[in-house]
Amino acid sequence: MEFKMQLNQEELDVLEGKQGETLQKIMKTVVQYGDLYGAKKFVPITGPSHFATSFGLQHLEAMFDILDEMIKNGIKAKTSFTVNPKPFDKEHVKVTGGQKGALRKIYGRQSELEEKLNALGIKDNHAYTCTSYLDEVKDTPAADSILAWSYPPSVIYANAVLGAKTNLNPPLIDLFCAVLGKVPEYGLLTDEGRKATWNVVLNTRNMPNPHILGHAIAMKTQGETPYIQGVETFLGRRIEEGLQDALKDMGAVLSTSGTSLFHVDHITPEAVKMGKKLMVEHPQVYIVDDEELADLELSYPSPWKKKNVKPAACFIGCPHLTTNQIEYWASTIFRGLKMHGKTKVSIPTYLCAAPDVIARFKTNYNLNTKVEEAGIQFTGLCPVAFMKNSKMLLKPVVTNSNILRMNANIRYYNDSELSSIIATGRCL
Amino acid sequence: MSKSFNGRVVTKGNLSGTAAVAAQKLDLTKILEHQALQKDVEGKILCLPSAAVSNFGGLYLLTACKTGHAPAAMLFSDSIDTESASGILLASNWLNHIIIAVDQLGQEFLNSVKSGSKIEIKDTGEVIVS
Numbered sequence: 001m002e003f004k005m006q007l008n009q010e011e012l013d014v015l016e017g018k019q020g021e022t023l024q025k026i027m028k029t030v031v032q033y034g035d036l037y038g039a040k041k042f043v044p045i046t047g048p049s050h051f052a053t054s055f056g057l058q059h060l061e062a063m064f065d066i067l068d069e070m071i072k073n074g075i076k077a078k079t080s081f082t083v084n085p086k087p088f089d090k091e092h093v094k095v096t097g098g099q100k101g102a103l104r105k106i107y108g109r110q111s112e113l114e115e116k117l118n119a120l121g122i123k124d125n126h127a128y129t130c131t132s133y134l135d136e137v138k139d140t141p142a143a144d145s146i147l148a149w150s151y152p153p154s155v156i157y158a159n160a161v162l163g164a165k166t167n168l169n170p171p172l173i174d175l176f177c178a179v180l181g182k183v184p185e186y187g188l189l190t191d192e193g194r195k196a197t198w199n200v201v202l203n204t205r206n207m208p209n210p211h212i213l214g215h216a217i218a219m220k221t222q223g224e225t226p227y228i229q230g231v232e233t234f235l236g237r238r239i240e241e242g243l244q245d246a247l248k249d250m251g252a253v254l255s256t257s258g259t260s261l262f263h264v265d266h267i268t269p270e271a272v273k274m275g276k277k278l279m280v281e282h283p284q285v286y287i288v289d290d291e292e293l294a295d296l297e298l299s300y301p302s303p304w305k306k307k308n309v310k311p312a313a314c315f316i317g318c319p320h321l322t323t324n325q326i327e328y329w330a331s332t333i334f335r336g337l338k339m340h341g342k343t344k345v346s347i348p349t350y351l352c353a354a355p356d357v358i359a360r361f362k363t364n365y366n367l368n369t370k371v372e373e374a375g376i377q378f379t380g381l382c383p384v385a386f387m388k389n390s391k392m393l394l395k396p397v398v399t400n401s402n403i404l405r406m407n408a409n410i411r412y413y414n415d416s417e418l419s420s421i422i423a424t425g426r427c428l
Numbered sequence: 429m430s431k432s433f434n435g436r437v438v439t440k441g442n443l444s445g446t447a448a449v450a451a452q453k454l455d456l457t458k459i460l461e462h463q464a465l466q467k468d469v470e471g472k473i474l475c476l477p478s479a480a481v482s483n484f485g486g487l488y489l490l491t492a493c494k495t496g497h498a499p500a501a502m503l504f505s506d507s508i509d510t511e512s513a514s515g516i517l518l519a520s521n522w523l524n525h526i527i528i529a530v531d532q533l534g535q536e537f538l539n540s541v542k543s544g545s546k547i548e549i550k551d552t553g554e555v556i557v558s
Contacts (some may be wrong), residue, residue, distance in 0.1 A: 062490040170514035
């Protein structure tokens, strides 16, 4: 096999098959992949692993064969890992017989996948979330740690907000790197690869809705890295609660265009250290204003022909909510109920979050009791995967999440509109 | 009149065949999910800018190789995206299934090729469209 990456003796031994044929294929695939993207060498992975592969999709047949071969040969990730959320939640999100059949048709290998993830070294039963980096999950990468992650919203958060370093790796390449404990060094693992090519300046009266702002920037930057100025005017400089939530949600939408990193002036770790030097010499400039964001929000289509629709469900939490966001949504929904003279939600309303985040929230006994009494439900599922089941798409469903709207063709509403819909059971 | 283009060899091979063209970035998961598209690309030389961002595109391409629905070759006008790259490399190393691939052929290549065009790929990375 011809290759360009410089390998040490241990790596060469694996490549020559001295540790077995399966590890040889793993090494060969990763070396060829690294060569394609100009990697010169491997660097050790120094943080936790998180993989995108959490859906037991029937179409992943060939991946299952590879996992079987790895398990048969006793190959595991070097350290335990987390994965994305499950595509359904039988316990908390009830479905009809027809929907169950449709889910089975698409995700019929879910139990089998979960067994295989156990054999490969998944952290625990709570390891299914797209926000594995939150404190509650206890798997947060440190700044400057080297990772090989694969889910775009998690990758962008790790890079931007935590200051860790990961490229957007495809599924299986992520697992292979975790098995080897190393990853080809290129792109976002290098200083040069982390420079911003766009200078984005907020010229708005208030902090924009992060779901809309992320979309507006994504449409301009088209996969490139932005350096965003003006956020600290509204949300301060310390990454905690409100600011953390805004960066998480904005980044998730931004990642849909292929962007895997952003910097925020005075706020994100590298911007704090290096400031505007993180921008290339002549970056493209994008000035965001309120009018443009309002136009963008108004442009989101309704997937329904009728008006005054009664939604079948509301999903909040894509990406998964933080504890702070659950508290925010609880009080926002309570306010909506009070305004409309109600005590219970009028449509099934699901707050989606990591199992460990939900568990933490439930330790707030008083608030959790009020949430339960209002009929608000928690789930750890992935609403995108759940909604993509064709039978669910036939139902009118509402959300506050732009990333969910883009992926599952359901109706987006802002927070205040959504709280009214949840209370009245009627769309505006 | 035929036109010749040169790109970077991703997977080496010589092949003559018929083009299936995607003018926009293609979501590789559609190869298994949409039968009409599957019919259009199966065994053909798929010409595209690159694949669209999707989490499972590479794995779907891998399954398409296993089930006999994959294109015979993939020609990219841009640099190869990570999903296509993983699918092609996984198929080669784990299924012994070769999808011949050349990338960085340039926009002019994509402008010149039409679905149904005859294409010759050489193992040097030269692509001749007639």
